[in-house]
Amino acid sequence: MHVRIQRGSGVPISRQIDAQIRAQILSGGLRAQQPLPSVRQLARELAVNVNTVVRVYEKLAAEGLIEMRHGEGTFVAPQASTPNPRQLAAHCEELADEFDGLVRRGTMLGLGPQDLRRLLSESLQRVRKEASSTPLDSRK
Amino acid sequence: MHVRIQRGSGVPISRQIDAQIRAQILSGGLRAQQPLPSVRQLARELAVNVNTVVRVYEKLAAEGLIEMRHGEGTFVAPQASTPNPRQLAAHCEELADEFDGLVRRGTMLGLGPQDLRRLLSESLQRVRKEASSTPLDSRK
Amino acid sequence: MHVRIQRGSGVPISRQIDAQIRAQILSGGLRAQQPLPSVRQLARELAVNVNTVVRVYEKLAAEGLIEMRHGEGTFVAPQASTPNPRQLAAHCEELADEFDGLVRRGTMLGLGPQDLRRLLSESLQRVRKEASSTPLDSRK
Amino acid sequence: MHVRIQRGSGVPISRQIDAQIRAQILSGGLRAQQPLPSVRQLARELAVNVNTVVRVYEKLAAEGLIEMRHGEGTFVAPQASTPNPRQLAAHCEELADEFDGLVRRGTMLGLGPQDLRRLLSESLQRVRKEASSTPLDSRK
DNA sequence: GTGGTCTAGACCACT
DNA sequence: GTGGTCTAGACCACT
Numbered sequence: 001m002h003v004r005i006q007r008g009s010g011v012p013i014s015r016q017i018d019a020q021i022r023a024q025i026l027s028g029g030l031r032a033q034q035p036l037p038s039v040r041q042l043a044r045e046l047a048v049n050v051n052t053v054v055r056v057y058e059k060l061a062a063e064g065l066i067e068m069r070h071g072e073g074t075f076v077a078p079q080a081s082t083p084n085p086r087q088l089a090a091h092c093e094e095l096a097d098e099f100d101g102l103v104r105r106g107t108m109l110g111l112g113p114q115d116l117r118r119l120l121s122e123s124l125q126r127v128r129k130e131a132s133s134t135p136l137d138s139r140k
Numbered sequence: 141m142h143v144r145i146q147r148g149s150g151v152p153i154s155r156q157i158d159a160q161i162r163a164q165i166l167s168g169g170l171r172a173q174q175p176l177p178s179v180r181q182l183a184r185e186l187a188v189n190v191n192t193v194v195r196v197y198e199k200l201a202a203e204g205l206i207e208m209r210h211g212e213g214t215f216v217a218p219q220a221s222t223p224n225p226r227q228l229a230a231h232c233e234e235l236a237d238e239f240d241g242l243v244r245r246g247t248m249l250g251l252g253p254q255d256l257r258r259l260l261s262e263s264l265q266r267v268r269k270e271a272s273s274t275p276l277d278s279r280k
Numbered sequence: 281m282h283v284r285i286q287r288g289s290g291v292p293i294s295r296q297i298d299a300q301i302r303a304q305i306l307s308g309g310l311r312a313q314q315p316l317p318s319v320r321q322l323a324r325e326l327a328v329n330v331n332t333v334v335r336v337y338e339k340l341a342a343e344g345l346i347e348m349r350h351g352e353g354t355f356v357a358p359q360a361s362t363p364n365p366r367q368l369a370a371h372c373e374e375l376a377d378e379f380d381g382l383v384r385r386g387t388m389l390g391l392g393p394q395d396l397r398r399l400l401s402e403s404l405q406r407v408r409k410e411a412s413s414t415p416l417d418s419r420k
Numbered sequence: 421m422h423v424r425i426q427r428g429s430g431v432p433i434s435r436q437i438d439a440q441i442r443a444q445i446l447s448g449g450l451r452a453q454q455p456l457p458s459v460r461q462l463a464r465e466l467a468v469n470v471n472t473v474v475r476v477y478e479k480l481a482a483e484g485l486i487e488m489r490h491g492e493g494t495f496v497a498p499q500a501s502t503p504n505p506r507q508l509a510a511h512c513e514e515l516a517d518e519f520d521g522l523v524r525r526g527t528m529l530g531l532g533p534q535d536l537r538r539l540l541s542e543s544l545q546r547v548r549k550e551a552s553s554t555p556l557d558s559r560k
Numbered sequence: 561g562t563g564g565t566c567t568a569g570a571c572c573a574c575t
Numbered sequence: 576g577t578g579g580t581c582t583a584g585a586c587c588a589c590t
Contacts, residue, residue, distance in 0.1 A: 002248065006241055011150045012588060020248055027250035049351070049590050091249055098242055099263040101146055101156075106235055107271070108142065108160055109228065110167035113264050120260050123239040124253050131247070152565060178577060189567050194579080202342055211469070211574035211577045282528065286521055291430045292580060296521075300528055307530035318562060329582050334564080351562045351589035371529060378522055379543040381426055381436075386515055387551070388422065388440055389508065390447035393544050400540050403519040404533050411527070432573060469575050 001036060002131075005046055013048055017056045019091075025065050025076055026088045036066060036074040141176060142271075145186055153188055157196045159231075165205050165220050166228045176206060176214040281316060282411075285326055293328055297336045299371075305345050305360050306368045316346060316354040421456060422551075425466055433468055437476045439511075445485050445496055446508045456486060456494040 001024060005016045024030040036042075039057060043050040057074055060066045068074045106116050141164060145156045164170040176182070179197060183190040197214055200206045208214045246256045281304060285296045304310040316322070319337060323330040337354055340346045348354045386396050421444060425436045444450040456462075459477060463470040477494055480486045488494045526536050 002244075004244060006237060009238065009241070010152055010155045014588070015150045019245060023245055023248035027248065029248055029250065052589065055588090088249065092251075095242060095246055095249070096259055096263065097146060098149065099259050100266055101149065102235060102238055102242065103260070103263040103267045104142075104144060104270075105159060105163055107267060108163035108167065108169060109231060109235065110169065111232075116264065117257070117260065119236055119239050120243070120257065123236065123243045124256065126240055127243045127247060130244075154565070180577085191568090192566065195565090197578090199342070202339070208578060209575090210579075213575095213577060282524075284524060286517060289518065289521070290432055290435045294580070295430045299525060303525055303528035307528065309528060309530065320562085331583090332581065335580090337563090348563060349590090350564075353562060353590095368529065372531075375522060375526055375529065376539055376543065377426060378429065379539050380546055381429070382515060382518055382522065383540070383543040383547045384422075384424060384550075385439060385443055387547060388443035388447065388449055389511055389515070390449065391512075396544065397537070397540065399516055399519050400523070400537065403516065403523040404536065406520055407523045407527060410524075434573070472574065475573090 001030060003042065003046060004130075005048070013046075014052050014056050017042075017046070017048075017053065018059060021056070021060060022065065023091060025060075026091055030076050032076050032078045034076045036076065038073060141170060143182070143186060144270075145188070153186075154192050154196050157182075157186070157188075157193070158199060161196070161200060162205065163231060165200075165216055166224055166231055170216050172216050172218045172220055174216045176216065178213055281310060283322070283326060284410075285328070293326075294332050294336050297322075297326070297328075297333070298339060301336070301340060302345065303371060305340075305356055306364055306371055310356050312356050312358050312360055314356045316356065318353055421450060423462065423466060424550075425468070433466075434472050434476050437462075437466070437468075437473065438479060441476070441480060442485065443511060445480075446511060450496050452496050452498045454496045456496065458493060 001021065003017055003020045005013055007013075009016075021030070021036070030036075036057075037045070039050055039053045042048075043053045046053075057066065057068060061068050061074075064077055064079060066074055067077050103116060106119070111119075141161065143157055143160045145153050147153070149156075161170070161176070170176075176197075177185065179190055179193045182188075183193045186193075197206060197208055201208050201214075204217055205220050206214055207217050243256060246259070251259075281301065283297055283300045285293050287293070289296075301310070301316070310316075316337075317325065319330055319333045322328075323333045326333075337346060337348055341348050341354075344357055345360050346354055347357050383396060386399070391399075421441065423437055423440045425433055427433070429436075441450070441456070450456075456477075457465070459470055459473045462468075463473045466473075477486065477488060481488050481494075484497055484499060486494055487497050523536060526539070531539075
């Protein structure tokens with residue numbers, strides 16, 4: 001599982017973690033029954049307080065996306081296996097809104113469409129490189 | 141002056157307003173001495189509390205980007221006229237970070253580079269349309 | 281930390297609090313890393329609204345004099361340790377200006393230099409007594 | 421009449437003007453029937469908006485300390501001639517309070533009694549020099 | 561527990 | 576009209 005938080009972006013840490021785990025489950029990147037890192041492990045990796053992770057896991061569990069099995073660990077819920085197209089679409093729409101926000105801000109900074117396309121291309125490269133260099137997660 | 145806020149995005153309203161005004165000043169979109177909307181007017185336009193706008197204006201004033209003149213109004217600071225390349229660059233870098241965030245989230249949703257480029261193109265169209273349809277601000 | 285506000289003096293409460301905390305940091309009376317009272321605690325002690333304290337702390341934080349750590353508390357900034365002679369001098373000059381104001385007002389009331397010196401002596405006594413009788417702050 | 425305002429001290433301009441005129445009337449420095457500068461003249465001298473002065477004059481007139489005679493000008497009220505000991509005492513006490521405030525702030529800056537006495541002495545010199553060099557007011 | 565943000569509303573001061 | 580300060584209270588996020 002990949003999670004990466006941006007500090008100082010103004011977006012609450014818990015929200016960032018939630019969105020990323022949720023995206024991977026909805027898209028099938030994380031499969032049903034697959035184990036998630038333990039609360040403590042993820043908290044350590046992200047340098048975040050344990051309670052912050054606990055609250056995210058609890059919320060996802062309350063929505064039925066994951067299951068916290070006492071003494072065993074946390075797993076993607078069985079029903080969560082089939083990518084849910086409605087929620088996926090909702091998530092994509094949210095992404096589109098955020099693109100709008102970035103484009104507006106870029107425009108206000110005086111950037112044109114070409115500049116913004118270039119920014120995106122550079123991001124794509126950076127993120128691709130990240131992914132390839134990331135050591136595989138212990139529990140994936 | 142153009143400001144547009146996204147509610148429910150997790151990013152504090154005040155931060156969104158701050159970033160957008162700041163971008164326009166740094167890029168020269170707002171010129172030195174130019175009047176900003178009054179705190180009350182902007183608050184009304186954005187359907188936001190007056191204090192929220194006041195806090196943003198105070199912060200920008202503390203950094204010397206704008207000047208609040210008691211009883212007169214609020215203006216872009218005289219020194220803010222020449223686009224500050226260092227701060228502009230910092231702001232662009234911040235934008236690049238946020239692109240990275242979106243790309244990561246998109247990737248987690250299973251989107252490929254083509255999908256993301258398409259999302260950007262659609263955003264560019266939407267935002268261009270917004271701009272052209274926006275009635276000119278009374279005070280710019 | 282000692283803060284004492286005078287209501288009805290015409291000087292905004294927030295400004296009084298700001299000046300006093302600032303003085304103690306600049307002079308080294310408050311040391312680097314030292315914890316400040318929490319916003320709620322100080323608000324309670326001074327019988328002032330929490331937001332008023334928050335605004336003061338935010339301003340001092342924006343200037344790098346203190347650090348607000350989410351969930352942890354507020355602390356004198358590490359760099360603030362070495363008394364800053366330039367800012368200290370500025371603060372002393374401000375004090376001198378205010379002495380001028382008092383002397384002018386006293387003169388207008390018909391007081392002579394001797395009367396004013398006596399007023400100062402009495403103040404020194406009163407304030408000394410205050411200090412000695414103040415119970416040590418829990419967190420200093 | 422002597423009035424001197426300190427900008428940026430946090431004390432409202434109108435309050436500063438009020439206190440200074442009031443002090444001179446209470447102490448007999450301004451005698452009954454004596455003309456005050458016109459609203460416009462004082463506003464110009466102090467580089468203050470006319471309305472600010474108007475409001476101060478109106479307040480003092482409402483308390484019976486001065487009289488605004490339409491078409492003639494503004495004068496110290498006849499009854500205001502005999503220095504009012506009770507109000508004078510109140511004003512002196514206020515002054516004492518403000519000395520306390522300054523002494524506290526000075527102490528927080530690390531100044532001792534000697535430093536503060538020196539500050540006062542320097543103020544006395546400065547203010548004496550001001551007074552002697554001030555051109556006599558046209559209407560005194 | 562800690563700080564962070566926002567609202568609604570009041571009252572004041574300056575142009 | 577403009578900005579400046581303050582209160583009371585809510586709800587959220589991080590340790």
